[in-house]
Amino acid sequence: MQNVRADDILKTMDNILIRRSFVNDIPSIEELYLRVAEIEGGLARTVPEITREHVEHFVSKSISDGIELVASSHSAGRIIGEVHCYRNGVATFAHVLGDLTIAVDPEYQGKGIGKLLFTELLNEVITKCPDILRIELIARESNERALRFYESLGFKREGRLEKRIRSVKGGFEDDIFMAWLRD
Secondary structure, three states: OOOOOHHHEEEEEOOEEEEEOOHHHHHHHHHHHHHHHOOOOOOOOOHHHOOHHHHHHHHHHHHHHEEEEEEEEOOOOEEEEEEEEEOOOOHHHOOEEEEEEEEEOHHHOOOOHHHHHHHHHHHHHHHHOOOOOEEEEEEEOOOHHHHHHHHHOOOEEEEEEEEEEEOOOOOEEEEEEEEEEOO
16 A cells, blocks of 8 residues: 555544545455455455456546545554445536445444445535535345435435346346435
8 A cells, every 4th residue: 555645534533544545555445345245245246256457447437537435444454445436427427426336344344434434425525526416326125224324324216227136046136226416
């Protein structure tokens, strides 16, 4: 990890540091995604689909035209959470951040890391990105805990994408389309 500048640190709390990501965080973010993908339903992608190229793509896009944050633990000595979103490159959607994904290390799930990351992501949008009016995400219908969490942060359910997710057991479930709108 490169030297972290003070203005890259967004929050420190209970041995957890929330900061902006760097390109050289890519190997650590890839390791995080591989740990999370091992859990059924942890990510949309499976372990074989978590490639260096995939991680390089979303980290680079998020750093250059969106938001890319990580949570690291001093005691664990590694990145334990990551959230990113970015513009899709189409001028008529320049006010929208999408492809939002969050990953929290299985050892740290349920401990507030996701909330810290999301809170800082929204704070970055509110304070530093006045041109962003909308943030979009998609969550599987069976993940009611995540859906309620996103709603608690101000996201609203906007639609349902029927039979969009194929489960590892062969069945299908719907994706729920959600968005946060600037007041």
